[in-house]
Amino acid sequence: MTTLSTRAAAPILALAVVVTTAVGACSTAPLDVGSSGASPSSVSLPDGPRTARLPSADPVPVSPTPVPQLPVTVTTADNRRVTVIDVSRIVALDRYGTYGTAVFALGLGRNLVGRDIATKFPAAASIPVVTTGGTDANAEAIIALRPTVVLTDASLPSANVLTDQLTAAGIPVVTGTAERTVAGTDAQLRAVATALGIPAAGDALVARTDSQIAAARALVPRDADRPRIAFVYARGTGLLILGGPGSGADSLIDTVGGQDAGTAAGLTDAFTSLTSEGLIKSRPDVLLMMTDGLASVGGVDGLEKIPGVSETPAGRDRRIIDMDDGELLSFGARTGDVAVALARTLYGRP
Known part of the structure; x- marks a missing residue:
């Protein structure tokens, strides 16, 4: 278990398929962030790679046999x-x-x-x-x-x-x-x-989802600086993209008490190509990836060989969290489940 020292950078990224298409419209200008100053944090995060998993592989129906009221x-x-x-x-x-x-x-x-x-x-x-x-x-x-x-x-x-x-x-x-x-x-x-x-089933699903989101937020440590989390989309070592504002990952990261590294580094596009220098200077405490994306670069060991990764706090402590491509950014009915699973994995909670 490592107590992190997070840093704030000066102003200056499917689902496998989810992000593949988005990448086609991303900014190709490499991210360059300025120097950063230290800001101590009391957040304690477990070291080493971890996989966030949902309690059920399939969505759990709120009603087994809803009767649609149509037209x-x-x-x-x-x-x-x-x-x-x-x-x-x-x-x-x-x-x-x-x-x-x-x-x-x-x-x-x-x-x-x-x-x-x-x-x-x-x-x-x-x-x-x-x-x-x-x-x-x-x-x-x-x-x-x-x-x-x-x-x-x-x-x-x-x-x-x-x-x-x-x-x-x-x-x-x-x-x-x-x-x-x-x-x-x-x-x-x-x-x-x-x-x-089936509006009644919708109300029930909303109530369940809201309860799960509240449970995820309750897992966030109080009175501690927010860990900087970088959502990295990868499809082989030749395609590495950093999520920024509007990626969807930024909203999820915020929900579990994190700070989106791309947004903090001054990104204005949802997805932006990332240089090794920019990755180092953005100093992510945690790298968040889709499972297939992580596998495409050779797993954690392969990721560590990508220039810049091992020189970040996340890389040095191998603090990489992955989640199934069809779950991480699916949003909607499984948002609460995803948030709880991610918060538990991030903070090492049971």
């Missing part, structure tokens, strides 16, 4: 009025797996007939994936599934075209907000539940 008419995030009359065949598509996870957690998993690649928990394994290449939705493949409603949002680059194509085919398309934050979780869950005609 229902909703206003979508893109300001359309959509009437849903049947939820017996649902297709859920977004970059994060948020909607597919919500459908299962609301108790309608048996009705899901098509999913995105980020909806990857065991109970969804047999459901067809209709996002080719990760985030490109195939309209013909979706139509072939005969969906009675499609849930999606602008986190998919083809969302607008897809909506037009499916609407022209007579399929109700409910689009939600593409923003993913802990604060926006309740509204997002209620919107999905309302569109599926």
Whole structure:
């Protein structure tokens, strides 16, 4: 167990698939941070690599057999009025797996007939994936599934075209907000539940999620400086990206009492290429990664060989936390579970 000394830098990054697409639009300018001054912290964090795990591999339904009250008419995030009359065949598509996870957690998993690649928990394994290449939705493949409603949002680059194509085919398309934050979780869950005609199940899921988030925050040590946590996306040693404001990871890090290293270093983009010098100067106390991303660089030993990593406080103490790609930034129905698992792993709590 090591007591950290965190430092504040002067102003001056799927899911495997979740972030792969985002990287295409990230800033390629290397991060360069200025010199930093020491600021003692009483936060005590366990050394060594750890994996944050959820208590259940699958989302736990709040109701095993909710009865949809239909028809229902909703206003979508893109300001359309959509009437849903049947939820017996649902297709859920977004970059994060948020909607597919919500459908299962609301108790309608048996009705899901098509999913995105980020909806990857065991109970969804047999459901067809209709996002080719990760985030490109195939309209013909979706139509072939005969969906009675499609849930999606602008986190998919083809969302607008897809909506037009499916609407022209007579399929109700409910689009939600593409923003993913802990604060926006309740509204997002209620919107999905309302569109599926099960608002009571949505209220129950929100209550459960809020309780879990509160439990995660209760695990944060009081009256201590916040550990600096860098969310690093990797796909091999040639692609290392640091999360910044709006990455989604920043919101999760804040919830568990951390300070997002990219934001603290002055990033303005959600994802930014990182130089070894910038990584060293940003001085992360903890590196947070997706499990597949960590494996792609050769695990912790391989990560330590990447220039700059071993020269950070996180690298020196091998303080790396990984979490399943389909869970870490999924947001929505599993936000509370993720926050609790991450807080317990971060602070070494049972």
